[in-house]
Amino acid sequence: MNNEAVMMAIAVLGGTGKEGKGLAYRWAKAGYQVLIGSRTPAKAITAAAQIIELMDGAGSVVGMSNTEAALQANIVVLTVPYAAHRDTLESIKEEIKGKLFIDVTVPLVPPKVTRVQMPAAGSAAQEAKQILGEEVEVAAAFQNISHEHLLGNGDVACDVLVTGTSKNARQEALKLVEAADLRGWDAGPLENSVVLEGLTSVLININKQYGSTHAGIKITGAINKK
């Protein structure tokens, strides 16, 4: 556990769900203070208790409303279905000013989730930047990591590609990738998130075609990286 982790509070909005709960568990294990956000605080409190139980009673995880979590956190992570993306962002716009925002949202449009269907802004992450404005740095990450990996403790056979509005935003997000015990790559400006969000539909398609549940990707051939 490093000192930075002890000082940092991460809000996981929609952390009551599959992907958010997995990320929250991994960051809590790394020593971060994790604030689970929900539309229903009681649901967030239950999710926080479940994560603490997974950690045999250790860890700092608390549940609250999405707004309160965004207000109290240093870094805000969003893990809700795309249908809830805009409304959730609008509801925390004031609380998030001056903070780093990390979008995990994939703009899937059920029922055709194996087809790439990007929003007019280019990607969900670019849409988030439009909604949140100049005062918020935005990074996008974890779109290709199946939740099935996250509540376990084993090696994850999938890399995390991080895009963001600045080098600093990407570096801060990459610290959280490492804290989650995953391998991360700086994948460039936020505009590149279109590829990573789109890739999720490709992976879902592969799962469907080949009977898997958590297909992933790994970067090969890059030197100076373990």
Ligand SMILES: NC(=O)c1ccc[n+]([C@@H]2O[C@H](COP(=O)([O-])OP(=O)(O)OC[C@H]3O[C@@H](n4cnc5c(N)ncnc54)[C@H](OP(=O)(O)O)[C@@H]3O)[C@@H](O)[C@H]2O)c1
């Ligand atoms: N599941 C994966 O393996 C995976 C992998 C990579 C990326 N993602 C992306 O991560 C995001 C979350 O995925 P998930 O599978 O964790 O989703 P989920 O379990 O279906 O939902 C996550 C949370 O979002 C909130 N939510 C659901 N519907 C909502 C609505 N209509 N309005 C407002 N909030 C709503 C709920 O929280 P409250 O009811 O507590 O508010 C819910 O617990 C998605 O954009 C998904 O594409 C998922």
